[in-house]
Amino acid sequence: MPSPFTLRKFVSDDLQAVMQINRVCLPENYTDFFFVDLHQRFPETFIVAEEEGKLIGYIMCRIEVGLSNYGFGGLVRKGHVVSIAVLPQYRRRGVAQAIINRALQGMEYYKAKQGFLEVRVTNEAAISLYKKLGFEITRTINGYYSDGEDAYVMTKKLC
Secondary structure (H helix, E strand, C coil), X not given: CCCCCEEEECCHHHHHHHHHHXXXXXXXXXXXXXXXXXXXXXXXXXXXXXXXXXXXXXXXXXXXXXXXXXXXXXXEEEEEEEEEEECHHHCCCCHHHHHHHHHHHHHHHCCCCEEEEEEECXXXXXXXXXXXXXXXXXXXXCCCCCCCCCEXXXXXXXX
């Protein structure tokens, strides 16, 4: 039985490991400055999962202001999941669910009224997880990804 993972906030010493997870898991890669900037601005929503001293997943988010998908009227604070990844050998163990839930708490800390993310329309496992966590598909963005694939925008009301 594998040892349980733990969650904690990202620290600057995690940068190379997080960037490596990003490269292994996702075609969209970011500069080190991008990771550091999000951490400095929104540390409550940059969470890592760790097992036996090794980083196995992360989520990074930012807080934005935009029109609500829930009829709050006017502009609202929204938490945007920018990137989430779990190393393949650690999937299907609740890691992604745990880090999303922790990030949603961070979004509420920043007084966000809703959380949202983009997901490839073909990523059925992720879509299923997000629905389980209370997200719903609110629109489709055609050609969102660099390879031309469409994305669903999925949104969850926070408070």
